[in-house]
Amino acid sequence: MEKSIVVIGGGAAGLMAAITAARQGAQVTLLEPNERLGKKVNITGKGRCNVTNDCDRETLLANIPGNGRFLYSALTRFTPQDTMAFFRELGVSLKVERGNRVFPVSDSAFDITDALERELKRRRVRWARDRALHIKTENGAVTAVQGEKDAYPAQAVILATGGVSYPGTGSTGDGYRMAQELGHTVVLPRGSLVPLVCAGSDCPDVQGLSLRNVELTVYNGKKKPVFREFGELLFTHFGVSGPLVLSASAHLRRWEGETYRLDIDLKPALDEQKLDARLLRDIGENPNRDMSNIAAGLVPHSMIPVLLRRAGLSGNEKANSLTKEQRRGLVQVLKHFTLDVTGTRPVSEAIVTAGGVKVGEVAPSTMASKRVDGLYFAGEVLDVDAYTGGFNLQIAWATGYLAGLSAAESEEMYD
Template identity: 60%
Template sequence: MSEIIVIGGGAAGCMAALAAAEQGASVTLLERNPKLGRKLYITGKGRCNVTNHCTVQELLQNVPGNSKFLTSAATRFPPEEAEAFFEELGVPLKIERGNRVFPQSDKAADIIDALLRALRKAKVAIVQDRAVSLTVEEEDRLTGVTGEQGEYPCKAVVIATGGVSYPLTGSTGDGYEFARALGHTIVEPRPSLVPLVAEQPFCAQMQGLSLRNVAIQVKNSKKKTVYAEQGELLFTHFGLSGPLILSASAHMRSMDKEHYFILLDLKPALDQEKLDNRLLRDLGEQANKDFRHVLEGLVPRLMVPVLLELTGIPGDLKANSITKVQRRKLLETLKGLRIDISGPRPIGEAIVTAGGVKTSEVDPHTMASKKVQGVFFAGEVLDVDAYTGGFNLQIAWSTGRAAGRGAAEAVRLTKEAK
């Protein structure tokens, strides 16, 4: 019999199992997939954005909800310690734009392999099985886990089953059901870091077009800017995706009751005056060309029909016939193409799930349940989520470590009490 069962072999679960084993506890890690860390394989486009090279304060500033809950766990295992942890496991790291931290190899598999080696060295038993229920005695004390393959008696359990995003990786909301059965409140899961559905049909007309070095402003119904950034986006059959859009979605936290729209600046390197001078020059140099051909020198070809429609300027109009009013309309469209958002894509397409186990019902120092003795939570199953940039994985490492140590300490105290 293992003293501690960790349910879920993702980032938080692996860290929790290692942390508990380091404290001398016997640990079994239950993972429903044939391999550990399936979701880790797809983070950072397969490169694994391990953490963010930042202070604890900067980390918490990138957690839009319940950041205070994370203060203790993040302080005791901050980003710098996460970096040192993986370096010590033999994975050289590098820092990129936005202080994002990646393996030097650009391979997520190196992070997973290092965790697996560490788990084996720590003598953590890894069992492929899906947990289906927890056994709790009358005095609200956990005594075991039931899996599809058998029973696992234990003194403590760490629930690190993830959210409900990317269900093919095994994140199907099992942890929410375990928590609910224990009497915990589940904050309704919602997608975060997710592609967005656009109201305008012109996005579908540009399906597959990727734009680099563009800028966006996300505004709410009061026209207040809630997010502004520069980067890469992708037009899709439903609307918008790409790194810039995924980051923006995490700031659009009231899509059920708030209307958001995006202003897309196609030429952020040029202010309005410089862009107007560029338009004047292009129109003058190509005076006898059709306007549509002039546009092809300004934007990708897929955008030309869309801009003709939005500006109302005929494509066959000669460049020297463009009026000042028409040029002004083109300028405004290039610097502020409006795209109204009707909502997010389904939660299964989100990189991260917001919502989950209510944090006020969990001890922020140990990640212990306040409802049932011997139960701990870690990672995305909790109602904490962050913006992109390695912050969500850092939450997994910090809460996983806190939960593993908390579980080991609970087991030690139980032994001493006997």
């Protein structure tokens, strides 16, 4: 007698759960109302899909600030190397890039979702284009999933609906509601890997400007650094975004009563002494030029007015009139371009949702609910999140695998 399993959600975790359960001999129905499976997977990594990170378990856990220890069993049962082997077996060639990030050789996320879809068909997983509304239970155990179009009997249900980021991909928060209906606690969802809102007019004044090879340090209210990294950032009308900022945002865990300041080193290759020497040289070579012209050799054009204003200069001063204090002030701004963070952009603009189903109510060794028999969780619907670099997708694959395996092998199958 085949066990009937319903997987709610056709994202990374749901697809992996469905395939794994079907490989164990279960009869699997996948509920996904979108016209395409893996819609969010297809836009990750700017459409290239950062499949996983080719690192060891300790490095992996160090990159998961949101309940990483809860994931220990899942990440042990299905490692990044298992993920790579899984996709290679499905015919997807992979490559490892900077920071151990793993991508398809083709640089196309569609190769990943197409391979998953082919495997679903091969394993005879039924895809129902329906939106799940409720999970039905009797005597504390799941019995069916009620959709908008139909009801789907089930001996086990895997909830893999994702978070609330990127609502255009179908992340509606339905999973949180269904989990709460069954007695689960949901930790308030918030954005992680999300752009930051900054005070003042300097960011709007240079909006659209992208800076490469800068160093960003984030300080908390106690002036303790909580993040430091080199990379690229983008100024916007509301504050800052870009890879560096998204990574930094995952370190800003709590906003209640906490303040954060960004400190951008525009010239990380030069220490203050060398930068001062360069400035002296530029002034010596162009003594009669305006300071706005000198600044043009230091920062992009759109940033010149902001830089000079922060240094207390108008830009009309002749280079040779600059005092030692004014020069040092300019060096300080170049090495410490600070911005006060007032918050994050809405969770709908985040790459990943932090918050979700409370992990203390889920068995880490099986992803099974401690509240309802036959209910399992996988992926972003759980209160887990990681930094950028393929770690969030690895969480999805690992929890999906463990949930699919556990649901198919659990004792209810033999009742």
